[in-house]
Structures are given as C-alpha cells and as structure tokens.
Amino acid sequence: MKFEISNETIEKTTECLRDFRCLDPDKGDICIDMCPIDQVFNKQILFLKDKLHENHCNYNRLFGFSYICNCPVRRDIYDLYKR
Numbered sequence: 001m002k003f004e005i006s007n008e009t010i011e012k013t014t015e016c017l018r019d020f021r022c023l024d025p026d027k028g029d030i031c032i033d034m035c036p037i038d039q040v041f042n043k044q045i046l047f048l049k050d051k052l053h054e055n056h057c058n059y060n061r062l063f064g065f066s067y068i069c070n071c072p073v074r075r076d077i078y079d080l081y082k083r
Helices: 006-010 074-081
Strands: 037-043 045-050 060-063 066-069
Touching: 006 074, 045 060
Parallel strands: none
Antiparallel strands: 037 045, 045 066, 060 066
16 A cells, blocks of 8 residues: 655655655565554654664654654654554
8 A cells, every 4th residue: 555645744854764665565564664653642742663773764763762753754644544
C-alpha cells in the first residue's frame, strides 16, 4: 500500500536521508524504513519503539529513555492511516 501525503508535508521534510521510502513500503523493508510507533501522547508526540538508535534518522530525538519522532511525513502517515 502506497501512502498519499500532501506535497506541502513532503516539502517540510527537508532532512530525510531515506528518499521517502516510508511512503512506499514496496521499495524496501517497512520494518526498517518506517519507525514503529509505540504510543502517542496528547495526539501530537509520537513515541517510538526501542532500539531506534540502530536505525539512524535525522528526525528521531532522544527524550529521556525514549525516542520521539519529529518527521512531518511520519506524523501524517500516523494521522491519516494509523500506522
């Protein structure tokens, strides 16, 4: 399944190192290319599952003992598709 995200959101995502592979799972291994969401806080903060430091992304930020995702594309995928 290919995810449809607005051009505006894609243009905001200026630090993507993976050529937006998360938008098309057929391009690669979705388990590696799209960070898995563990939980969402206040409908805004995406907390990621463990061991993401092994899967470097410019949008993953350390937050205490967890990681959060600041990627505009990943946010829209979650908001629109709950994935």
